Amino acid sequence: MKIISILFFCYSLSFAQSQLFNSPQEVKKFADYLYCEFDYLRAAEEYQKFLRTDKNDTVIFKSVLSYYMMDRFSDVLNFSVSSSRNFVFYDDTQFLKLISLFRLNMFNEFDTTAALIKMIGSKLETNSEKLIRFTFLMRDSISSKGFIVSPFDETEKTTIEKFYDRKQNPHYKSPLLAAVFSSIIPGSGKVYADKLGDGIFAFLTTGVFTFLAYDNFKADHKFRGWLFGGLAGLFYAGNIYGSAAAAQIFNAGVQFNFQNDIQIYLTKKKHYLPEYDFCN
Amino acid sequence: MIFAIKRATLFLSIFTTAAFSQTALQQQHDYAICLYNSEEYFDAITEFKRLLFFDGKNEFTFEANSMIGKSYKAGAKFDDAIRYFVLAQIAAPSKDKVFETQIEIIRCNILRRTTDRALRILSDLEADPSFINNKAEINYWRGWALMFDDRWKDAAAEFKKIEKAHPLNAIAENINEQIYSVTLAKSLSYIIPGAGQFYTGHYFSGALSLAWNILWGYLTVNAFIGNRIFDGLMVGNLLWFRFYRGNIQNAEKFALEENLKIINNGLKYLQNEYNGEKP
Structure with missing residues (x-):
């Protein structure tokens, strides 16, 4: 109740609040200040406030850019901007939408948007082509190497070729083969799945328990023989299953590392978004 | 003018x-x-x-x-x-x-x-x-x-x-x-397996730990007495030692968990019941 009454009082104050700070020009100035202070959320809100009464291409673009800087890609996509080529930041805004779709892994929508907006002839054509090539690298289907590397200059070509080769030959391990290896020689499937330490440990444990079982049966210690025999069997079966699982984990790791490396590379390249200096 | x-x-x-x-x-x-x-x-x-x-x-x-x-x-x-x-x-x-x-x-x-x-x-x-x-x-x-x-x-x-x-x-x-005391819980378990768990109020876990250590300890000692040195070393290393170490780690884990509960309850009490200035 106390808060509601304070709120009511605040709203009455907000009416009295001076128009001096809330004229469109002052709102824009304040929003620019917030933008340069990296307070993008408030900057976006103030830009929206400005746009309710006024129109300005730079403000529209800075508004979209603020959402992008906060990684609020859905807001970037939902932001309605003029589809007219007269809009000064038309290409830049469309490119921001493309990057947002890419970063949301919405590749089908990315294709549709890329086909619709037609960046051909625009200043960001090469940048969008580069991004399109990365969508191919991120998906299951892939085109020819020449097509993938075509928009990149010499400095980037080698890296992109390496990405392409990793995509084409991912060095996966077969879970079936890993299980077969481990059923023949305990631990060898783990070594095959790149788990050398686990492989050696599995080999030694299974070997030692098998020997202990054999040794105890030989000495007519039946209880201990069964006990160690059971443990050896448990380790043997577990190791076969573990080897197949290790191969699957290895494959997931290959896929994850590949996508992660692409993300790191693109983050370093800022997703080919041009530098905008609105603060100096 | x-x-x-x-x-x-x-x-x-x-x-x-x-x-x-x-x-x-x-x-x-x-x-x-x-x-x-x-x-x-x-x-x-x-x-x-x-x-x-x-x-x-x-x-x-x-x-x-x-x-x-x-x-x-x-x-x-x-x-x-x-x-x-x-x-x-x-x-x-x-x-x-x-x-x-x-x-x-x-x-x-x-x-x-x-x-x-x-x-x-x-x-x-x-x-x-x-x-x-x-x-x-x-x-x-x-x-x-x-x-x-x-x-x-x-x-x-x-x-x-x-x-x-x-x-x-x-x-x-x-x-x-x-x-x-985490150190006390660990030390007790060093001396008598399971004692650290008893100290923190985890009686079942303590009894289980003691039983496992007695079983593998008995088999190890028995193997050495019977001159089956290899058996003794293997059972001792792979089973008894593993359970003995596990018992110490377990005692430490329980002490830390219990302490966390006590501390969280204390902080909750301070938050809800203490009327003075709080951070």
């Missing part, structure tokens, strides 16, 4: 603009304060930032930065809060305000668990002769910092410095008495 009228008009217009601007800033300030009081922290920050932006004469620099810091703190954005408290401290109009702002920074550090930083600032304040009269407050916040760092005994000592019958002294001492 015309000259006099012109002068009067000019004076009047300058005066009105200045007065209007002053009122406008004050209105902006009141509006922001109102938002803060109604717990609309996000909007309060926006309005205080607007105040800062339009406050050309820096009349509200200290208060606006301080209130932005408080609003960020209320939203648990401690890094941002500290940033603005530091700005407020730079603009602080008096030593008292400097102290007040430093305490706010300390409280943020306590809440974000950067206790070392909080303790360092407290030591700096203690060493500053200007704050010789604020010793009780310094000890009070040091006590809180130590409680958040799970050093309940030290915290109790700090509260005792303020007043022997300080309510926080009793609470900190009580929690300190309840806390299990």
Whole structure:
């Protein structure tokens, strides 16, 4: 109740609040200040406030850019901007939408948007082509190497070729083969799945328990023989299953590392978004 | 005559603009304060930032930065809060305000668990002769910092410095008495497997641990007595030693878990039942 009454009082104050700070020009100035202070959320809100009464291409673009800087890609996509080529930041805004779709892994929508907006002839054509090539690298289907590397200059070509080769030959391990290896020689499937330490440990444990079982049966210690025999069997079966699982984990790791490396590379390249200096 | 009228008009217009601007800033300030009081922290920050932006004469620099810091703190954005408290401290109009702002920074550090930083600032304040009269407050916040760092005994000592019958002294001492010694739990399990678990109240786990160790210990010893050295080494290494080590780790884990429960209950009690100032 106390808060509601304070709120009511605040709203009455907000009416009295001076128009001096809330004229469109002052709102824009304040929003620019917030933008340069990296307070993008408030900057976006103030830009929206400005746009309710006024129109300005730079403000529209800075508004979209603020959402992008906060990684609020859905807001970037939902932001309605003029589809007219007269809009000064038309290409830049469309490119921001493309990057947002890419970063949301919405590749089908990315294709549709890329086909619709037609960046051909625009200043960001090469940048969008580069991004399109990365969508191919991120998906299951892939085109020819020449097509993938075509928009990149010499400095980037080698890296992109390496990405392409990793995509084409991912060095996966077969879970079936890993299980077969481990059923023949305990631990060898783990070594095959790149788990050398686990492989050696599995080999030694299974070997030692098998020997202990054999040794105890030989000495007519039946209880201990069964006990160690059971443990050896448990380790043997577990190791076969573990080897197949290790191969699957290895494959997931290959896929994850590949996508992660692409993300790191693109983050370093800022997703080919041009530098905008609105603060100096 | 015309000259006099012109002068009067000019004076009047300058005066009105200045007065209007002053009122406008004050209105902006009141509006922001109102938002803060109604717990609309996000909007309060926006309005205080607007105040800062339009406050050309820096009349509200200290208060606006301080209130932005408080609003960020209320939203648990401690890094941002500290940033603005530091700005407020730079603009602080008096030593008292400097102290007040430093305490706010300390409280943020306590809440974000950067206790070392909080303790360092407290030591700096203690060493500053200007704050010789604020010793009780310094000890009070040091006590809180130590409680958040799970050093309940030290915290109790700090509260005792303020007043022997300080309510926080009793609470900190009580929690300190309840806390299990991790070293003792581990040591007990070193001597008798499972004893550490018994100490922390996990009787079933303790009995199970003892039983496993007896079984594998018996088989190991039995193998050595029967001159089956290889058997003895293998069972001892792979089973007995594994269970013995597991029992010690288990005792440590239980002690830590129980301590966490006690500490969380203590902090919950302080949050809900303690009426004094909190970080």
